[in-house]
Amino acid sequence: MTSTETQHCLLRIKSHYPTLSDKEKKIADYIIEKPQNIVHGTINQVADDIGIADSTVFRFCKRIGFKGYQAMKIVLASEIVAPMQDIHEKIQENDDEKSIIEKVFHSNIKTLEDTLKVIDEHNFKSAVEAILQARKIEFFGSGGSNIIAQDAYHKLIRTGVPVFVQSDTHMQLMSASQMTNEDVAVLISHTGTTKDILDILEITKENGVKTIGITSFAKSPLSERVDTPLYTLSEETDFRSEALASRIAQLCVIDAIYVNVLMARKELGKESIKKVRNAISTKRI
Numbered sequence: 001m002t003s004t005e006t007q008h009c010l011l012r013i014k015s016h017y018p019t020l021s022d023k024e025k026k027i028a029d030y031i032i033e034k035p036q037n038i039v040h041g042t043i044n045q046v047a048d049d050i051g052i053a054d055s056t057v058f059r060f061c062k063r064i065g066f067k068g069y070q071a072m073k074i075v076l077a078s079e080i081v082a083p084m085q086d087i088h089e090k091i092q093e094n095d096d097e098k099s100i101i102e103k104v105f106h107s108n109i110k111t112l113e114d115t116l117k118v119i120d121e122h123n124f125k126s127a128v129e130a131i132l133q134a135r136k137i138e139f140f141g142s143g144g145s146n147i148i149a150q151d152a153y154h155k156l157i158r159t160g161v162p163v164f165v166q167s168d169t170h171m172q173l174m175s176a177s178q179m180t181n182e183d184v185a186v187l188i189s190h191t192g193t194t195k196d197i198l199d200i201l202e203i204t205k206e207n208g209v210k211t212i213g214i215t216s217f218a219k220s221p222l223s224e225r226v227d228t229p230l231y232t233l234s235e236e237t238d239f240r241s242e243a244l245a246s247r248i249a250q251l252c253v254i255d256a257i258y259v260n261v262l263m264a265r266k267e268l269g270k271e272s273i274k275k276v277r278n279a280i281s282t283k284r285i
Contacts, residue, residue, distance in 0.1 A: 009076040010035075011114055011233055012064045012218075018191070019219035020063075026050060027060045031076070039077045043069040108248045114233040115249040127186075127212045127228045128260045134210070135182035136162040140172055142196045145188040148214075148250045152186065155258040159265055160272030169196050176200045181208030189213070190232075190246045192220025201225060214253055216246050 013028045020028055030050050031038055038046060046069075047054045058069055066072040095103070131137050137156065141149035146167055153165035166172045179185060185204040189197045192215035201222060204211055213226035216233060223229040232249035262269040 008079055008114075008117055009064075009066075009072055010079060011118060015118065015216070015218045015231065015233060016064050018217055023052060023056060024060050024063065026052070027057060035076055035080055038073055039080060107245060111233065111245050111249050112252055115231070115252070118231050118233055119253070120230070123228050123230060124256070127230060128257060128264070130184050130210050130212065130228065131156075131161060131186075131257065131261055132264055134161070134184040135180070136164060137184045137186065138164040138166075138175060138179065139186045139188065140166075140176070140197060140200050141188035142169065142194050144244070144247060145190065145194070145197075145250075148188050148247060148254065149186075151251060152188075152254045152257075155254060156261065158273050158276050159258065159262045159269050161261060161265075172196070172200055173203065176203040176209075177207070179204055179207050179209045181210070184210045184212060186212045186214065187222060187226065188215075188250060189220075189222050190216050190250075192217045192222035194222075197222060214250055 010032065013031060017025065017028055027050060030046070037049065041049075043054050043057050047057050050057070061067075061069050061072045064072070066075070092099075139149035139152045139156075141147070149165050150167070153163055156163040164175065166175050176185065185200070187197050187201055187204075192213065198221055201211060201213075205225070210228075211226040212228045212230065213222045214230045214232065215223050216231065217223060218229070218231060223231070230253055232246050232253060262273070265272070
């Protein structure tokens with residue numbers, strides 16, 4: 001079994017779910033609701049239970065990244081034997097402040113743990129190398145994702161690499177039009193379907209710009225078209241959407257990129273941080 005196939009089955013299903021067909025969603029729902037039936041049943045039994053062909057179940061297994069039904073069953077079985085603690089507890093009306101704090105923190109912890117399981121080491125390394133070699137790096141995001149882009153700028157500027165960010169969508173498009181094949185565009189979108197971001201992607205691709213995407217969905221238009229996709233995972237709760245939870249994982253991915261870039265730049269990185277600290281020290285009393 002490859003390292004990719006050791007990733008959690010249920011996490012993969014969640015990552016692919018928005019792009020699944022109706023039949024595939026039927027299989028996905030069945031696996032989520034009745035994982036024991038998968039582990040203890042044959043592909044024929046499961047197909048009969050769902051009311052579809054064996055081949056459809058087999059294709060579903062391939063779709064989410066397994067070699068076949070047996071490979072998926074082995075990974076799913078390990079999740080059932082040693083299940084992850086369910087920390088996405090529903091917030092109740094009678095919960096006090098402390099209970100709500102704990103549930104929110106636990107939810108964020110699970111988001112980070114889930115994302116760590118699906119981060120592709122090769123893609124992450126490629127993203128860091130591209131940033132280190134770029135003439136300039138620009139971060140793009142709309143709405144809440146622009147806040148992540150601004151945070152990325154705030155971090156990466158400390159390393160001394162030439163990094164940029166724009167808030168206005170028109171300015172983003174203008175800036176993207178001036179990028180070249182020596183540059184890197186980092187596009188951030190939880191769904192990977194935001195039109196403004198896809199428009200920017202189109203422009204950067206036309207200019208030969210190297211592209212990195214940070215998104216939660218493996219089969220989104222953004223993740224399928226960028227050179228290097230990086231994935232985050234999060235779950236929706238009663239009081240928070242997936243997009244709100246995913247920002248925690250996105251920030252952490254950016255943090256990891258920042259530390260890797262800083263480490264790779266060695267003395268140049270240390271000197272850059274020193275300059276930043278000296279500059280902002282004048283703002284303190």
